[in-house]
Amino acid sequence: xxxxxxxxxxxxxxxDISETTLETRGFHDKGPAGRSVLETVGASFLAGLGDxxxxxxxxxxxxxxxxxxxxxxxxxxxGAAMGxxxxxxxxxxxxxxxxxxxxxxxPHVYMAYVGIGWAMARLPKPLWPGTGDLDPVLRWLVxxxxxxxxxxxxxxxxxxxxxxxxxxxxxxxDGAYALRAADQGIGRALWFVAGTDAERAAALVETFPRxxxxxxxxxxxxxxxxxxxxxxxxxxxxxxxxxEHRWFLAQxxxxxxxxxxxxxLVVPHTETATRVLCSLDAEKAARLSRDHRPDASxxxxxxxxxxxxxxxxxxxxEEFAHRGGAGGLS
Numbered sequence: 001x002x003x004x005x006x007x008x009x010x011x012x013x014x015x016d017i018s019e020t021t022l023e024t025r026g027f028h029d030k031g032p033a034g035r036s037v038l039e040t041v042g043a044s045f046l047a048g049l050g051d052x053x054x055x056x057x058x059x060x061x062x063x064x065x066x067x068x069x070x071x072x073x074x075x076x077x078x079g080a081a082m083g084x085x086x087x088x089x090x091x092x093x094x095x096x097x098x099x100x101x102x103x104x105x106x107p108h109v110y111m112a113y114v115g116i117g118w119a120m121a122r123l124p125k126p127l128w129p130g131t132g133d134l135d136p137v138l139r140w141l142v143x144x145x146x147x148x149x150x151x152x153x154x155x156x157x158x159x160x161x162x163x164x165x166x167x168x169x170x171x172x173x174d175g176a177y178a179l180r181a182a183d184q185g186i187g188r189a190l191w192f193v194a195g196t197d198a199e200r201a202a203a204l205v206e207t208f209p210r211x212x213x214x215x216x217x218x219x220x221x222x223x224x225x226x227x228x229x230x231x232x233x234x235x236x237x238x239x240x241x242x243x244e245h246r247w248f249l250a251q252x253x254x255x256x257x258x259x260x261x262x263x264x265l266v267v268p269h270t271e272t273a274t275r276v277l278c279s280l281d282a283e284k285a286a287r288l289s290r291d292h293r294p295d296a297s298x299x300x301x302x303x304x305x306x307x308x309x310x311x312x313x314x315x316x317x318e319e320f321a322h323r324g325g326a327g328g329l330s
Contacts, residue, residue: 052083117145187219
């Protein structure tokens, strides 16, 4: 009976894999290689989501996901975090998400927090998972995940009409910075909408108001490094196109490197991206990111509009600007 119940949960709560194809989404198709990357990302995410809601067990899910390809494993853990957040909310009995974050999901914490944001986007507000017990620096990745979801599934509104992903900010009371974190997620989604075409992705960023581009480029740098799909020449062009925002492009790339290094999932395209965008190998880019992380144990950040996560991001970007010979960020 338990296996039948799990199979039913999987069928009900996991979208059909066709929902992740470029054709269904209406995303740009750069060619077979880029299409394969993005569609395998989607399939891996759904595998993690499906395994989580079917087993309802972080440990059993982990046993399944560790067999997946190194390149795509992180996306499966992102999906699993979404699945446990959904189960906790819909069963009115929490604990699975926390057990996942403290256990097998810990090396994938960046992706897991993003996955919780996906769950928020799919749940009615009264069932939203609480974020008060999450890491005070990383908790904004939940809003990043929410923004990605909205741009991925509601592309016309949030990409082509450039509407803000206001839902999570409005409903959580997290304020203005939640909108900025959501924009970082929208920036990641632009990599998918553009089909890993770096020039097309940059062109999409440039359709947005100037004040939003810094966050969008940071998300773009993260996706180009974590998901991959562009070669060195394309990434060089992206770096050039980013102009004044290139240091936040590098910051996003460094965060992606840290996410992959922490989880032991560094692959060749990670090295290519950090070499171009950060002028560092993946391990050094990840270490730079870690070295600049603020200590939030002393209490809340000085300003609600500049939480610890933003202080961290700016510190990393400033370091890249300094290394690049710039006088600082404008």
